[in-house]
Amino acid sequence: MAESIIDQRLAGGPRPELDLTRAEWQxxxxxxxxxxxxxxxxxxxxxxxxxxxxxxxxxxxxxEWRGFVLGAREGEFDLT
Known part of the structure; x- marks a missing residue:
């Protein structure tokens, strides 16, 4: 199933409808x-x-992305 317009409602509240069908994934x-x-x-x-x-x-x-990246760099999400 291809991604289409998705209304994201995740941590932090409602998210905008984004068309990800043409997103350039890295x-x-x-x-x-x-x-x-x-x-x-x-x-x-x-x-x-x-x-x-x-x-x-x-x-x-x-x-939020900056907070996530900084947390990852500092080991906030490490299992050990």
Whole structure:
């Protein structure tokens, strides 16, 4: 199933309807399909699992994305 216009209602409240059908997804790994992919669409950042692109993407505002990236860099999401 191809991604289409998705109304995201995830952590942080309602998200705008974004047309992701023409999004230019960037992979974070060099493997086939990658694991995490991001796209910059209409002033937002969309993130999805590259191995399951049919699953709806997470949508971040620029401030949320910055917080996520800084947290990841600091190990906030590490399991150990």
């Amino acid at each position: 992979s974070t790994s060099r493997g086939v399909g990658g694991d995490v992919q991001v796209a910059f669409v209409e002033g937002y950042v969309a993130m999805r699992n590259g191995r399951s692109p049919e699953v709806p993407a997470l949508i971040f505002t620029p401030a």
